[in-house]
Amino acid sequence: MALVLLYIVVLVLVAIVLFGAASLLFGRGEQLPPLPRGTTATVLPAYGVTGTDVDAVKFTQVLRGYKTSEVDWVLDRLARELEALRGQLAAVNAAGTEAGDEAAKAEDAPGEDPA
Structure with a gap:
């Protein structure tokens, strides 16, 4: 039993030494400094x-998930984009309906030669 405990202690000590050496050798691995607060x-x-x-x-990422101000900003931005696209689609549909109505009136007019 003492031998197993000794193996575990040695294994933990080796792991700590390897982790410390890797941390000193490679650092935190960050290429850029962190962003300033508020950005x-x-x-x-x-x-x-x-x-x-x-x-x-x-x-x-913050303590309890994602930064809510960023999520809210993205959702607002996507909502504006959707509204703009829906407005453009409605305008195209309205123009198509008006053109179709004018074409139908032109076909119904008697005595006119379309050519």
């Missing part, structure tokens, strides 16, 4: 948001 790395294009842009969004 974020969360970005989206000004318009024309695509699925790839949404997939690439990264949020800062």
Whole structure:
């Protein structure tokens, strides 16, 4: 039993030494300094948001999940983009309906030669 305990103690000590050596040798591994407080790395294009842009969004992790201000900003930005696209779609549909109505009236007019 004492031999097993000795093996475990030696294994833990070797692990601590290896971890310490690797930490000193490689450091924290960060290439850039951390962002200043109040700034974020969360970005989206000004318009024309695509699925790839949404997939690439990264949020800062905090103690209880993600930073809510970043998530709220992204959701607001996507909501504005959706509303703009729906407005454009409604305008195109309205223009198509008006053009279809005018074409139907032109076909119904008797005595006119369309050619």
